[in-house]
Amino acid sequence: MSDALDRYGFETLQVHAGARPDAATGARQTPIYQSTAYVFRDSEHAAALFDLKEIGFIYSRLTNPTVAVLQERIATLEGGVGAVCCSSGHAAQLLALFPLMSPGTNVVASNRLYGGTVTQFNNTIRRFNWSSKLVDFDDHDALRAAIDENTRAIFCESISNPGGYVTDIPAIAKIADVAGLPLIVDNTAATPYLCQPILMGATLVVHSTTKYLTGNGTVMGGAVVDSGAFDWSASGMYTALSEPEAAYHGLKFHETFGPFAFTLHATAIALRDLGTTMNPQAAHYTLMGIETLSLRMERHVQNAIAIAKWLERRSEVEEVTFAGLASSPYHARQKSVYPRGAGALFTIRLAGGYDACVAMVDKLELFSHVANLGDARSLVIHPASTTHRQLTDEQKTASGASPDVLRLSIGIETVDDLIADLAQALEAAHA
Amino acid sequence: MPDNTSDETLRRILRDAKTIAAVGISTNPVRPSYFVMRYLHYRGYQMIPVNPAYAGQTLFGEEILASLSDIPDGRQVDMVEVFRRSEMVPGVLKEALETLSGVRTLWMQFGIYNREAEEAGRAAGLEVVQDRCPKVEYQRLFGELRKAGINTGIVSSKLPGQMA
Structure with missing residues (x-):
């Protein structure tokens, strides 16, 4: 929805996106807001924040000013409408799947994946009664055949670990689109400098920010970026986003927040209740890394x-x-x-x-x-x-x-x- | 339906508008129209709620009117925001053009778009925005949504509030 990528070059955005001078102090570098909680103006302000009527800082498990700068920077570089950062790349994969899946559903994934992701998809998510099917994404017939009525997402890595195989993202995005399913691309090994999956039709992009984005092997982190382009209400399959949310008095995320539904749900529901938060020190190191x-x-x-x-x-x-x-x-x-x-x-x-x-x-x-x-x-x-x-x-x-x-x-x-x-x-x- | 209105135009529309008529307003606190009106009222916009089903009731201190034609003559209305089904928009636009001489913007909420109304509105000299939420765009373009990881498109080395 933002036109930043049309107005500025990648190198400008990797330094500036998300980071204006600090409103309180004028600090030019993004301060590390090492604070767990934020004072409300008054009781009405507190109530408005808790009801999502106004967006603001409440508690750093959900949002933090330093982490927010990193979120906006990654969202901008990926051409997404928003991003949510979290504690690791594995947490990012869970946050991406969380609002899409429900018991009995599956994700169809490429068989060229990081081993830890294969284990997460084949073993660990079974504890939620989710499942995965791994197929060769160069065999488009096999991919189409693997999709069934319980499939809720398609998943692949852009450049895959370990072999450096390069996925044909535009072709896979087309298959996902015909099937009415969101394509999730792990863009860790390519980074948005080499590949912007959202511009090729992907719905969500996940990152282990631990890798090239930070670039120095210092801090763990993850991110999920949303394209804002998927219609979560059309099929009736993504009820977490399309149906009333009991925890917010029956608010429907997609109806209320439109293209920002996934990002705000990831903060207001997933981070709130799963707690896989990125800490502001980690966000600081990753912001330093992305500048170069x-x-x-x-x-x-x-x-x-x-x-x-x-x-x-x-x-x-x-x-x-x-x-x-x-x-x-x-x-x-x-x-x-x-x-x-x-x-x-x-x-x-x-x-x-x-x-x-x-x-x-x-x-x-x-x-x-x-x-x-x-x-x-x-x-x-x-x-x-x-x-x-x-x-x-x-x-x-x-x-x-x-x-x-x-x-x-x-x-x-x-x-x-x-x-x-x-x-x-x-x-x-x-x- | 992608709306290609530039960030610059959206920012100008939301900066210039002072009074907004909200057609199809709901008094149910979890409906988007209620959310939007509450927020824009809180941000200082003069809101005129319109919905014949609730006419005469009061919402955030404003009386709900039955139709745009009930707005007193001479009251400047800068923008009409539509919370009704897409096919109802041409009728709303027609009434707006007949009764509100100073209206400058026709805005359709998330999920609402109508090609006929878009063309007719533009022909009448209006800015037309479709399938967007003025609350969310306000929150995005003036920086509030950056607190929640939204791509605001703002790139500036000026202090907030000093943007060139």
Whole structure:
């Protein structure tokens, strides 16, 4: 609904969106409002806030001035009408599904997902009597066939973890649209600098802000961005948004708040009652990070291309899954859907198999062996034994995490230093 | 139905309007029309509630009128906001143009849009806004909704209240 993306460039918005000088002090940098509660003007003001007749700060489990700046900044960069931040990327996925699902319903998701998401979808959400169906999103017939009368959402990652597979978001959005379902895209590994799923037809975007948005591996966080474009009342399936809400005297969120229904519901109901709140310190670190997002992503992509090309020529490396390589089967799609680059996350399959993978991880000096991605530092992990460990062998292969692959998250260091480090470790691992 | 009115135009409409006639107002406190009137009244707009079903009752200190033609001659009404079904809008517009000489904006609430009324309103020199809520737009464009993570579109290095 806002036209900020038409009026300003991405680099201007990553610095300014959401953040005017502080009204109380003139502070130019967004202050960290380390306060749990906010004083009401009078009793009538308090009542109006609690009834959602007026929007204001009550208690930081729901809203906080520092977190609000980050929410607006992410919403603006993604081209959404609003965003709600939360404690982690996993919390964001729950907040995205929460108002859409009810007992007995399912989400149809891509089989190329972060292992932790596969576990959340296949195991944990069953405790709510929700379920998931994982299918190959390149097989559009299989995707359409998986959708049934109990499906409430379609879910995928833009650039998928670990293999760096690039999802054809416009095509998937079209299928979701025909089915009358919202498409949720996890845009963590692409960031809005490389991909804006809402502009391609997605309904909701989720983030682990822990990764590139913060960029330094400092704080946990998540976000859900709403496009504002989905009609929650049309099908009668999204009753949390379309029907009277008992906790607010029978107010109907979609009827009352229109395109802002999802965002205000996420704050007023989901954060209030699930409590997965982002703290203002985390919001501060992430705001600092986003100010340089475009610069970092350019360097991440530049380094990833150089390193992937170098790895592809090495005899110890049998496969590099980076969609930015001309040899990738996904290169044409990357160029059209992700024109600024394929990200900086991919896997390599080693000729020496599992043993070489383990040896290489131990030999790397600059690459950090951690369960994280999207840090300024280059990172490495063996997904089959860590991030994707809970998956079956079949699921591991489908998600690109078979035992003979390593995942690399390429940082912003001097590229020659990274290549030298990879060279010595590859040689040692295959000696 | 996407309404393409720019943020700048919406801000101007809401800044310039002083008196708003709300057609199809409800006295039920959980209905959007009640919410909107309560909020805009609280923000200082002169509100004129209109609904024949509640004519003669009082809402936020204002008498509910049966129709736009009951507004006294000479009272300036800047904007007519419609809370009625989309197909009823041309009739409301016609009455507004016949009885309110100074009206400048026809505004249709969330979920309400009518191409015929849009064209007729524009032809008569009115600003026409459809499928939007003036309360929510006020809250968005003047910064209140940024407290809840809404993309307000405001980009400025001036202190709030000093925007160029």
